[in-house]
Amino acid sequence: MYNYPDSTGHFGQFGGIYMAETLIPAVEELRVQYLRYQNDPEFKAEFAYELKHYVGRPSPIYHAKNWSDRLGGAQIYLKREDLNHTGAHKINNAIGQALLAKRMGKKRVIAETGAGMHGVATATVAARFGMECIVYMGAEDIQRQSPNVYRMKLLGATVVPVESGSKTLKDACNEAIRDWVTNVESTFYIFGTAAGPHPYPMMVRDFQCVIGNEAKIQMPEMIGRQPDAVIACVGGGSNAIGLFYPYIEEENVQIIGVEAGGYGIASGQHAAPLTANAKVGVLHGNRVNLMQDENGQITETHSISAGLDYPGVGPEHCWLKEIGRAQYVAINDDEAMRAFHDLCRFEGIIPALESSHALAHAAKIAPEMSKDKALLVNLSGRGDKDINTVARLSGIAL
Amino acid sequence: MSRIQTTFDALKQQNRRALIPFFTAGDPHPSLTVPLMHAMVAAGADVIELGVPFSDPMADGPTIQRASERALKQGMSLRGVLNLVAEFRQQDNSTPVVLMGYGNPIEAMGWDVFAQRCAEVGVDGVLTVDFPPEESHDAFEYLQAHGIDPIFLLAPTTEDARVEQVAKLARGYVYYVSLKGVTGAGNLDLSAIEQKLPQLRKHIKLPIGVGFGIRDAVTAQAVAKLCDGVVVGSRIVQEIENSNDATVIANVSALVNELRLAINQA
Numbered sequence: 001m002y003n004y005p006d007s008t009g010h011f012g013q014f015g016g017i018y019m020a021e022t023l024i025p026a027v028e029e030l031r032v033q034y035l036r037y038q039n040d041p042e043f044k045a046e047f048a049y050e051l052k053h054y055v056g057r058p059s060p061i062y063h064a065k066n067w068s069d070r071l072g073g074a075q076i077y078l079k080r081e082d083l084n085h086t087g088a089h090k091i092n093n094a095i096g097q098a099l100l101a102k103r104m105g106k107k108r109v110i111a112e113t114g115a116g117m118h119g120v121a122t123a124t125v126a127a128r129f130g131m132e133c134i135v136y137m138g139a140e141d142i143q144r145q146s147p148n149v150y151r152m153k154l155l156g157a158t159v160v161p162v163e164s165g166s167k168t169l170k171d172a173c174n175e176a177i178r179d180w181v182t183n184v185e186s187t188f189y190i191f192g193t194a195a196g197p198h199p200y201p202m203m204v205r206d207f208q209c210v211i212g213n214e215a216k217i218q219m220p221e222m223i224g225r226q227p228d229a230v231i232a233c234v235g236g237g238s239n240a241i242g243l244f245y246p247y248i249e250e251e252n253v254q255i256i257g258v259e260a261g262g263y264g265i266a267s268g269q270h271a272a273p274l275t276a277n278a279k280v281g282v283l284h285g286n287r288v289n290l291m292q293d294e295n296g297q298i299t300e301t302h303s304i305s306a307g308l309d310y311p312g313v314g315p316e317h318c319w320l321k322e323i324g325r326a327q328y329v330a331i332n333d334d335e336a337m338r339a340f341h342d343l344c345r346f347e348g349i350i351p352a353l354e355s356s357h358a359l360a361h362a363a364k365i366a367p368e369m370s371k372d373k374a375l376l377v378n379l380s381g382r383g384d385k386d387i388n389t390v391a392r393l394s395g396i397a398l
Numbered sequence: 399m400s401r402i403q404t405t406f407d408a409l410k411q412q413n414r415r416a417l418i419p420f421f422t423a424g425d426p427h428p429s430l431t432v433p434l435m436h437a438m439v440a441a442g443a444d445v446i447e448l449g450v451p452f453s454d455p456m457a458d459g460p461t462i463q464r465a466s467e468r469a470l471k472q473g474m475s476l477r478g479v480l481n482l483v484a485e486f487r488q489q490d491n492s493t494p495v496v497l498m499g500y501g502n503p504i505e506a507m508g509w510d511v512f513a514q515r516c517a518e519v520g521v522d523g524v525l526t527v528d529f530p531p532e533e534s535h536d537a538f539e540y541l542q543a544h545g546i547d548p549i550f551l552l553a554p555t556t557e558d559a560r561v562e563q564v565a566k567l568a569r570g571y572v573y574y575v576s577l578k579g580v581t582g583a584g585n586l587d588l589s590a591i592e593q594k595l596p597q598l599r600k601h602i603k604l605p606i607g608v609g610f611g612i613r614d615a616v617t618a619q620a621v622a623k624l625c626d627g628v629v630v631g632s633r634i635v636q637e638i639e640n641s642n643d644a645t646v647i648a649n650v651s652a653l654v655n656e657l658r659l660a661i662n663q664a
Contacts, residue, residue, distance in 0.1 A: 181578065296502040
């Protein structure tokens with residue numbers, strides 16, 4: 001039976017709690033409190049209530065028939081996380097952590113954000129539960145994702161631009177950790193992905209598993225069986241692990257994680273540590289495959305999608321790759337863009353650029369498969385936030 | 399006996415407290431690192447904490463972040479830092495040198511190779527900010543096999559049971575982080591340090607150094623009354639940042655000397 005992480009937060013050699021001493025008691029308190037409430041009926045009931053009435057779950061599965069027909073092979077099904085309140089899967093986790101923060105008496109929440117979806121989700125739950133909210137966001141991402149910055153501000157959050165390093169997601173993480181270390185007693189860090197120090201990878205996974213748990217019920221209702229493969233994009237990998245985890249023991253279902261190939265793996269300018277077999281290292285509290293130079297300095301990544309533009313990846317994905325249960329591939333910027341436009345034109349759905357990577361891989365393998373095969377793609381978010389980026393790349397001024 | 403123990407034993411006999419300056423190797427330039435180390439010793443430093451620059455210094459405030467960036471731009475690396483220590487040892491075989499940084503550059507080199515190189519070049523202790531005792535078993539076996547002291551941090555948030563656990567693993571001295579925050583913050587609370595230290599002393603038999611937030615001679619003196627060593631980092635790095643190549647040695651010497659005199663009167 002697959003049963004990870006172990007009690008010390010390790011997935012094989014991956015994971016752990018690599019944090020400065022000041023924060024160790026904080027992550028330990030979080031671990032204890034999470035274990036306490038994880039199976040608490042009242043906590044579970046409140047979480048389920050919020051997911052149903054506030055987020056709008058369950059999210060439907062949609063058969064992208066037009067697009068599948070054009071591709072001429074396997075049928076592509078979309079798990080519509082883009083239809084969630086706030087427009088992405090991030091809200092599932094943000095609600096879970098906010099409910100925990102409430103029980104721990106924390107009145108101030110902080111978050112890092114890349115594309116801004118986790119920042120929006122955190123700002124949303126902070127407004128919903130009456131908490132002060134500070135969101136750290138790389139200055140470059142603030143440029144790329146200006147609509148989300150304004151959404152956060154409308155929701156009452158303070159957005160702090162991060163000017164250090166590459167001014168993207170990893171630097172936002174650094175800054176959020178610095179805030180946490182300074183305000184550790186008053187503050188709950190709502191971490192956005194299934195990475196970081198234990199218990200975050202486990203806890204975020206558990207909150208996101210609603211995606212896969214619903215899909216496992218919905219797919220048999222739709223097609224009488226489970227899909228042949230489940231596909232999701234992987235930056236830190238929270239939408240992916242949420243879909244994958246419930247399928248780990250379904251041996252006939254292939255699991256495929258899609259990383260951001262940027263300008264191509266060979267160019268070195270990408271955000272695909274697993275596909276590129278990046279060396280194992282330690283960053284942001286966990287041991288994972290990590291993009292770094294020969295001196296152990298973290299290298300700058302590139303992706304068209306701010307949400308995937310991160311040098312590491314969640315420890316459970318590293319582990320699923322190592323044990324051979326999941327396969328990881330990369331999709332380049334231009335392939336993702338093509339899938340983005342195809343979904344807009346053929347299905348009337350504007351997907352997030354992050355999710356477009358998963359879509360592009362489905363489009364790549366579907367034509368090689370027979371028409372009775374089924375691919376389930378996690379459409380993890382909607383693409384309204386990306387229209388400025390897409391327009392710019394198309395040479396259009398909005 | 400290690401240089402760290404020899405140093406603290408001698409200080410104890412003289413009823414003095416250690417002055418432990420920190421700065422980032424390679425800042426402002428690798429060619430100035432060894433001269434700065436010698437100048438600090440001449441001005442009264444007892445132990446030198448040499449920062450190993452890292453691309454993502456999560457526990458550091460803006461001053462040391464900028465120092466890391468400057469050093470990395472100059473091509474500084476863990477390998478380079480070890481070479482600088484070897485160079486320092488050509489003229490100084492008694493002042494303890496402690497490397498302080500984050501784990502990933504060491505991981506990339508391999509702990510076995512790193513520990514061996516530390517022993518070869520004359521590094522005495524290693525403080526890895528993001529490697530708590532829970533994740534440090536293999537690392538510290540390598541360090542101890544080569545006679546290198548693992549230096550641990552303790553924080554205001556560290557509870558008694560953990561202090562006890564750290565006491566078992568720590569060698570050399572223990573570094574008490576005097577505030578909840580990043581390096582260079584200014585909200586140090588003397589009475590909180592005064593309350594915490596007896597609790598630490600129950601378990602920690604090693605010397606205790608206190609750092610984070612010590613920005614002037616007056617604070618250094620007040621903190622020195624409570625502990626065995628005073629670590630000053632961001633203030634020194636700031637002095638380096640505000641100097642030019644021609645003035646940096648003199649300015650840093652003057653600052654270290656001022657701190658020394660203040661601590662001597664503690």
